[in-house]
Amino acid sequence: MAKDYDTATAPYNFVSLPQGVLTSPIEGDAMSDAERVENYRAHVLAKGRLSGRIDLEIKTLTPVFIGTGVDAGNAVENFFAPTGIPILPGSSLRGMIKNLFKIVTCSAMRAGEDYHDQVLYFRTMADKKDNMRKLYTTEMATTVRKGTNTISETKAEAGYLVQQTGDDGYYICPAEFDIMTYGGGRQPENEVRWGEPGSGRADCHTGRMSKKGTYTRHRDPDWTQRIPVPDNVVRAYREDSSRKGVELLDEEKGNFCAKKGNAAASFTGWDDIHFVAPCFYKTDAQGEIAHFGFGRFYRIAYHMSIGDHVLRMESDRIDYTDALFGRREEREHARVGREQTNRRSGCKELWASRLAFADAVPKETPRTEAPHFPQILSAPKPTAVQLYLEQKNGADRLAHWDSAGVPIRGYKLYWHQKNGTAWMNREQDQPNTQTKCKIQPVAAGNTFYGSIRFERLSEDELGALLKVLCLCDGHLLCKIGKGKPLGLGSIEITPRLFLTDTEDSYRSAFDGEGGWNTAERETEMNAYIQAFGRELDRLGKDVRARYDKAQKELVHLLRWDHTKKPKWEEKIAQMTIGQGDRRFQGRAILPTALDVKETLIK
Template identity: 45%
Template sequence: MAMRDEKATASYNFVPLPATVIRSPIDGGAKNDAERQENYKRYVKEHGRLSGYIELSCRTMTPVFIGTGDKEGAFFAPVGKPVLPGSTLRGMVKNIFKIVTCGAMRMMKSDVVGGQRQDFDVDNRRLYFRTVAAKKNSLTKLYDEELLERTDTDEDGERISITKAEAAFLVHDSQDGNHYMCRAEYRHKKVEDKGFLKHNAGKILWETYERTGELPCFTGAMFSKKRYTVHFNPDWNDRVLVTPEVIAQYKEDLLRSDVLDLFKLARKNEEARNFTGDDRYDFVVPCFYKNENGTVKHFGFGQFYRICYPYRLGEAGHIPEILQSKAVDYADALFGRTELWGSRLFFEDAVLKESKGFEGQHYSKTLGEPKPTSFQLYMEQEDGKNLNHWDTENAAIRGYKLYWHQKPGFRWQKSGEVKENVDRKLRPLKAGNVFEGRIRFKNLSEVELGALLKVFSLAAKDRELCFKIGQGKGIGLGSVRIDAKLVLVDEVHGYEQLFAADGDWNKAEKETSMEAYLKAFDDVIAQLGKTERARYELSQQALLDLLDWKAVEQKDWAARTRQMTLGNRDSSDCDEVSDAEKKQFRNRWVLPMANEVYNEGIGK
């Protein structure tokens, strides 16, 4: 993809997906899980001769935060001293391991709730969107076909949009356990005081209904908004069934704002019965819904609400089918495959050895959730005009998401107004703290050990590679340099002698060079076909770019890797937000590839 003048920026980028999955020898062409288990047992018995540990020395290059979930932002310290949890290290290592070994990218089944998420790379869920006030494109056409009836003008000659959705009250009948839409009427009310709309954003003025018979409803605040809606004249007996599937579909939208969530805005129990005057109803909330052939297709708070894409993530070819292979890859072989076998790797907590102390406790910039609805950032794009989105069949995702490093002085603290229900306190460890830990391994083959060591031995001339761990990666936290040493344990002959030559206990341990094992895995990579090898090298180059600590010294690095915001400068270290930058979201500027971002700063 060529560089563009109009390009998005982000605190993250992507390592492209591989062109194939490298199968572990354990797979052996197995046709079912029973055969895979037999192959696993046989392979480990024949080739699993190597046991020992990888000694890790972890130095924090920036402040690092791994929290406990408390409101005061305490660092994870189960016995009073901060540690880097083994689970955190495991997650980081496994992610990089899958990249360097061309791992499968499997999706969680859509019907799994609370399942083994660690064995899946993509949650096969629905994504939701709305395109009100967006630049016209194929996605706005999809949305308009679903919810826009027509455009019209009001009494002042201003343009207004008329929805296909119908006004109603969503209720729950405590007697039969079902949800229903009770039909109602609605109308617009116009105000000149935009402060009034902003003050009431996300509210329902229930008390007004008792005085006027009209229920004012306010959705999110927008700069150009001049209207809100009022519901009135409900018929509690004229109702349309809302199936459990449609209710579940509404609740599946993980990115909906809490202030627009009908299940948080509703009146419940006695309040609902008093509002409706009907003892059947223990839940009531005003909303809009799409009626299709006498059934409720979807619903939302405002007249133009968020709807879901027709496909789930795994239903439109967004992840190449070849990468969804059930074959045993190297991640399955070493980290375990829950339904078949356990892990042969054991990650110890890394304990503090050199302390530089903590940063001061402070509210942090917003720790935002990933927003894959920004398809211009998360999906491969050919250009910036005809954008692929989640309804574009066979449009691939960008790959594995990793965060750019930032300088140690990158400001993670929030300035300005603090929102108690959104913002949180952090007390990160300072840069310069050193931790030591181990990854113990058991019964690995030479190739498997080489694959694991590859994570810590990436070829990187003139680079200093660091990893990202913990929370706050997008606001400059979490950069860690890891140095690794290999120690083998002779479990066959090592314990035949109780004491070593120096009189100490014989641990049967020996620090060993990594070279032979790395070569064993490199020989596997060398067997890739021409196309697959080219894609592998592209992925590894992107990985090196994203891990390179020296990139933070590039000119304008903070500006080129800043997280885009909508008028909130708090999350940026840049002093000014240009008019062009304000258009980044509205016009859906495309995110450049990692090598484009990295190479732009070389020579500056």
């Protein structure tokens, strides 16, 4: 039965970006990394700095799974338990808290650290939305009349992708092509059927499809003309993780269709060619290869990268995350063609973290769930622009990755789901290509104890960390480990602050009861949280307004009481393809986190 609404649902949503960065006072007027290091040293050695620990009581609200990885043949991937007893690794706690810390402190979002900057590929020739369809056809297709029929012809040219002996680069040799008609019988799969050596002929089949009646035949290549393919175009092709069908470059992937070594030399008749694959391609206004692919209507790359939509969040100035979690030397940016890449000048560490996360150990031997194969969710990828980009103009005027000035949705977080067994795949009883082993999470209701040790923090720095740990009325409700879309990983963290009185520890080695004098005293947290709150006043008016909205979205996403709402599972369900649910194909827009309410379900 078809859905009677066109709003997208997903087990995740986003915390939007403030489009501005709150710098740490350490930054000052520094003009170089050397000056930043000097500022940092002065900052941590200043009088009144705070050291101590934050004890963490961690309760599992749902089953939680942090795996170890498995060797081939193992039936069950066990929970992380280096001593035989499951623990929550300090590294996992650190990563989870650091991600939330970035959001709370309005820190920078940097390529290579917070997201992988790349150009994405698309093929929207048959898209239901006019602007998405025209975006592709304007570049790749033209329509012509043949008798009473209107057909699409490609704007791409045929060629052979080649690689020369002793050269890591790729070239395209132009060729001609014919459109061939299938006779009777079954259509071939995605494949190349090569002609005789020296013939220059290759038949290219792009897979079975209802009513498909044609394939293409490459012929008459000019092996002497070799057009260089820019490195960034090759790199972008390799990074297209959503591509299906014939693979031209990666031998490890399925449907690899190229001749190599002696076979390539024999087919082309040129001893210096050791790789050859038939392709289609287009050049830009300067005559350089803009993109390439296998069939006539292959997937093409957007011109803008993901990083072009991370608006005003890329900053090399020191933010609070750098200050507490450590900082490496200044990044060097370079743009190669249409793809932005980020390099580090040697990746030298400027200073280490002033936080140490201990493993969280259980109060008693944790109860575990019975081993089961997990459910498989095929989550949409960033190519689903209706989910991953802000949409201000509705479904009929979708913003896409070539829409200038459109920001990404922000930081992706998963909703809490009611404790249950929805993660289990009760129909699977044997390993398959997607799920090779069972998992055994720890059950809901277990308690673990961990800590964060901190050294020489300012009041506002300590307050920023405490604010993260107290986001949910003095607690932190968040998700950790694997299986978050399936409802796994929900935990509640309760913090307690202990400050160290260094001078007291020097005065006496023993406390009043004859034990070692740790000079640690439990301390209230609100004053430090307020100290960080005052630092937020340095944000500009517009950035502060967006920051405040983002914090409301964050708290809304972390609320556990959503799980008690009627039909909550439907409101955050992963959309399916087929089964009467046409929202994904229709590019239904994902509402903002604050708009996910009861009214979404009719």
